[in-house]
Amino acid sequence: MTLTRFVTKNAFRNKRRTIxxxxxxxxxxxxxxxxxxxxxxxxxxxxxxESVLRLITRHKVSLTNMMPLAYxxxxxxxxxxxxVASMNWFGGKYKDEKPENFFAQFYVEPENIxxxxxxxxxxxDQKEAWFxxxxxxxxxxxxxxxxxxxxxxxxxxxxxxxxxxVDLTVRAIIDGPEVNDALWFNRKxxxxxxxWVGSKSGMFSMRVDSQENVPTVSRAIDEMFRNSPDPTKTxxxxxxxxxxxxxxxxxxxxxxxxSGAVVFAILLVSGNTMAMSIRERIREVAVLxxxxxxxxxxxxxxxxxxxxxxxxxxxxGVLLGKFMIYGIAQNPMGxxxxxxxxxxxVALVALAVAALVGFMSAFLPSYRAAKLNIADGLRxxx
Amino acid sequence: MAxxxxxxxxxLRVRAGATVMTALGVALTVAIAIFIMMLLSGLxxxxxxxxxxxxxMALRKGSDSELTSFMSNDTFLALKTLPGLxxxxxxxxxxxxxxxVAVVLPRNNGTGETNVVVRGISSVARExxxxxxxxxxxxxxxxxxxxxxxxxxxxxxxxxxxxxxxSFGKSPWTVVGIFDASGTAYDSEIWGDINxxxxxxxRPGYSSAVLRATDDVAADALTKRLPDDQRIKLDGTLxxxxxxxxxxxxxxIQFIGTIVAIIMAVGSSFAAMNTMYAAVAYRGRxxxxxxxxxxxxxxxxxxxxxxxxxxxxxxGAVAVVLMLPFNGLTTGTNNMMTxxxxxxxxxxxxxxxxxxxxxxxxMGLIGGLAPAWHASRQNIxxxxxx
Numbered sequence: 128m129t130l131t132r133f134v135t136k137n138a139f140r141n142k143r144r145t146i147x148x149x150x151x152x153x154x155x156x157x158x159x160x161x162x163x164x165x166x167x168x169x170x171x172x173x174x175x176x177e178s179v180l181r182l183i184t185r186h187k188v189s190l191t192n193m194m195p196l197a198y199x200x201x202x203x204x205x206x207x208x209x210x211v212a213s214m215n216w217f218g219g220k221y222k223d224e225k226p227e228n229f230f231a232q233f234y235v236e237p238e239n240i241x242x243x244x245x246x247x248x249x250x251x252d253q254k255e256a257w258f259x260x261x262x263x264x265x266x267x268x269x270x271x272x273x274x275x276x277x278x279x280x281x282x283x284x285x286x287x288x289x290x291x292x293v294d295l296t297v298r299a300i301i302d303g304p305e306v307n308d309a310l311w312f313n314r315k316x317x318x319x320x321x322x323w324v325g326s327k328s329g330m331f332s333m334r335v336d337s338q339e340n341v342p343t344v345s346r347a348i349d350e351m352f353r354n355s356p357d358p359t360k361t362x363x364x365x366x367x368x369x370x371x372x373x374x375x376x377x378x379x380x381x382x383x384x385x386s387g388a389v390v391f392a393i394l395l396v397s398g399n400t401m402a403m404s405i406r407e408r409i410r411e412v413a414v415l416x417x418x419x420x421x422x423x424x425x426x427x428x429x430x431x432x433x434x435x436x437x438x439x440x441x442x443x444g445v446l447l448g449k450f451m452i453y454g455i456a457q458n459p460m461g462x463x464x465x466x467x468x469x470x471x472x473v474a475l476v477a478l479a480v481a482a483l484v485g486f487m488s489a490f491l492p493s494y495r496a497a498k499l500n501i502a503d504g505l506r507x508x509x
Numbered sequence: 510m511a512x513x514x515x516x517x518x519x520x521l522r523v524r525a526g527a528t529v530m531t532a533l534g535v536a537l538t539v540a541i542a543i544f545i546m547m548l549l550s551g552l553x554x555x556x557x558x559x560x561x562x563x564x565x566m567a568l569r570k571g572s573d574s575e576l577t578s579f580m581s582n583d584t585f586l587a588l589k590t591l592p593g594l595x596x597x598x599x600x601x602x603x604x605x606x607x608x609x610v611a612v613v614l615p616r617n618n619g620t621g622e623t624n625v626v627v628r629g630i631s632s633v634a635r636e637x638x639x640x641x642x643x644x645x646x647x648x649x650x651x652x653x654x655x656x657x658x659x660x661x662x663x664x665x666x667x668x669x670x671x672x673x674x675x676s677f678g679k680s681p682w683t684v685v686g687i688f689d690a691s692g693t694a695y696d697s698e699i700w701g702d703i704n705x706x707x708x709x710x711x712r713p714g715y716s717s718a719v720l721r722a723t724d725d726v727a728a729d730a731l732t733k734r735l736p737d738d739q740r741i742k743l744d745g746t747l748x749x750x751x752x753x754x755x756x757x758x759x760x761x762i763q764f765i766g767t768i769v770a771i772i773m774a775v776g777s778s779f780a781a782m783n784t785m786y787a788a789v790a791y792r793g794r795x796x797x798x799x800x801x802x803x804x805x806x807x808x809x810x811x812x813x814x815x816x817x818x819x820x821x822x823x824x825g826a827v828a829v830v831l832m833l834p835f836n837g838l839t840t841g842t843n844n845m846m847t848x849x850x851x852x853x854x855x856x857x858x859x860x861x862x863x864x865x866x867x868x869x870x871x872m873g874l875i876g877g878l879a880p881a882w883h884a885s886r887q888n889i890x891x892x893x894x895x
Contacts, residue, residue, distance in 0.1 A: 143786060144783055144786065144787070147779050147780075147782055147783040148779075148783060150775075150776075150779045151775075151776040151777070151779035151783070152776075154772055154775045154776040154779070155776045157772060158769060158772045158773065158776075188610075188612050188613060188677045188678075189610070189611045189612055189613045189624050189848075190848065191576060191610065191624075191848065192610070192710075218577070285571070286571065356679055360613075369621070370621065370622070373620060373621035373622070373623060374623045374624065374843040374848075374850065375761065375842055375843050376840060376841055376842040376843070377620055377840070384544075385541060385769055388537045388773075389773070391537060392534050392537045392538065392773065392776065392777070392780075393776075395530045395531075395533050395534045395537075395780070396530075396534055396779075396780040396783070399526075399531060399534075399780070399784065400783060402526060402530075403527065
């Protein structure tokens with residue numbers, strides 16, 4: 128009998144117990160995988176290659192304050208800036224207040240915004256139609272898929288803080304490397320009805336020529352407006368998004384707390400099972416030692432067995448997690464997780480946790496069992 | 510005949526190691542559920558405590574938050590002429606014109622910065638909200654660049670103590686006092702003189718107005734009248750309803766929390782099942798003896814389900830005790846309606862304790878039924894021979 132066979136035979140001698148243990152370990156690891164994926168999506172992913180070159184400038188006081196539109200040409204003059212576009216949150220409602228009908232709407236100058244988002248792919252005829260039609264709009268691919276918008280569709284947005292409804296025609300669909308779940312329309316449409324739209328801007332989005340220039344440019348912009356009545360804050364696109372996550376509260380502590388609880392919980396489950404199964408086998412340990420297994424040999428057998436069981440749970444958990452994240456990503460309500468996936472690094476960490484838990488849970492009980500005197504072990508009643 | 514409960518308690522004690530580990534596993538799951546419930550209940554109470562049922566809030570049509578609302582000075586003056594308004598100490602109608610802006614402040618603990626609501630008010634606003642009390646320093650002087658901050662804001666944000674100056678608008682504002690709003694939504698705000706703020710933010714009007722009605726009927730009439738009055742044309746909602754609607758800021762926490770709790774509950778149920786199966790296997794002979802003594806199958810089943818329930822309830826109780834220190838803890842999240850931080854206190858309520866215990870009992874039941882069923886089905890002769 129080989130070592131592998133011995134271990135597998137033993138691991139599954141009590142099938143029910145092993146299966147129950149594997150299931151509880153796998154759901155815990157599923158949760159851990161989900162948490163790590165969320166963490167990755169929030170804090171580690173850098174986004175598309177061009178995203179690191181984009182900066183967003185907003186009013187220093189808050190997003191709800193506006194800056195003079197004249198900043199645009201001043202920002203354009205900053206060395207390193209390739210393109211600038213004014214970008215504004217419209218915040219209208221589509222149909223009703225249901226969360227599934229919510230999507231972001233921005234009013235922009237189409238000619239400028241495509242310069243900043245140069246990684247957008249729009250068919251030339253659609254692009255031209257969008258530029259030409261003052262009441263036209265472009266929708267991101269993900270939004271178009273989710274709401275079934277097609278070129279030529281009419282969309283009515285019910286205005287909230289800007290007031291007045293907006294009737295738009297879809298002229299273009301935007302494809303790009305990043306999730307685009309937003310609608311983009313021409314600010315000229317609002318110029319006529321809302322008097323301040325032509326002189327104020329909520330955000331400026333810009334593209335910088337190289338990554339080395341990113342910090343310099345953002346500092347130069349904020350410095351330029353520091354003593355004006357409307358000081359600015361310029362940060363990278365990713366930094367800007369992180370700001371939104373930070374507003375939800377202490378998300379990091381929340382994720383870490385849950386992950387910690389999960390790891391501790393699997394440790395308990397797995398430790399409990401191993402302790403039970405080793406207690407049953409004290410007499411066998413004595414027999415193994417009688418036939419010549421050393422103390423360390425016995426210890427290794429048990430530890431490998433535990434690690435195998437928790438690794439099976441780990442693999443199942445990661446697969447389940449992958450499956451679930453895939454489901455969320457396909458779901459139109461997936462929001463910022465639309466591009467999330469369980470990559471091999473996350474999977475590796477989860478499996479490492481599983482292996483470590485298996486090792487730790489088996490070590491103490493098997494150490495005790497292995498140390499036992501042979502005569503006592505043989506006499507043990509179990 | 511039922512098997513005495515003490516039998517199960519003793520059994521749990523005999524296998525103390527397994528009991529503690531399983532109970533702790535259940536406790537962790539329940540603790541997470543409790544934590545989420547405490548967050549939601551705190552958030553809920555902050556919004557449900559806010560507002561007077563006689564107060565009517567006037568906002569621009571279509572605005573669902575004060576932050577995106579605006580009204581001109583003329584509209585505001587017209588509000589004061591409406592019938593059914595209560596009168597203040599000075600004989601003037603109790604109508605408070607307010608301005609609300611969001612200002613970015615850095616958090617105290619270095620976890621970044623977030624928006625805080627700044628409210629510009631006149632003296633009548635204070636008369637209408639008697640729950641607000643100065644606990645340190647003094648109230649701001651009208652005509653001065655001074656602000657008062659709530660105790661929660663002062664604790665959570667950097668440089669918001671008495672004597673500090675906070676920069677927003679055109680020039681810095683001096684913090685002169687700290688107030689307490691008795692757990693209402695105002696506990697997340699900064700207050701200052703409205704006229705100073707109007708000039709600083711170049712706003713020739715108000716964000717919102719709060720009108721005090723003489724009674725419920727008048728309040729109801731006011732909400733109906735506001736949109737129809739040609740001089741006014743504003744939306745009217747009861748202040749209590751306005752704040753109750755903001756509770757949906759907790760939707761995200763609720764969503765994530767529910768998923769996490771369900772997944773962990775599945776894991777814990779299986780763990781409990783494992784422990785109970787082990788208990789059954791270990792006590793085969795004992796169970797057979799009980800049967801021989803005359804206890805029938807249902808009572809064996811009941812006894813083991815009971816033991817599983819005891820085990821998980823122990824876990825539930827541990828979780829409640831574990832989470833007690835979090836009671837009253839101040840925390841904050843983003844208010845989806847105002848885009849700003851809402852500060853609230855986590856609360857352990859009797860309902861939460863009951864739900865937590867029910868939740869743990871449910872896990873025990875799920876985990877215990879199958880093993881108990883097996884225990885009751887065992888063949889007496891075989892078991893005794895083992």
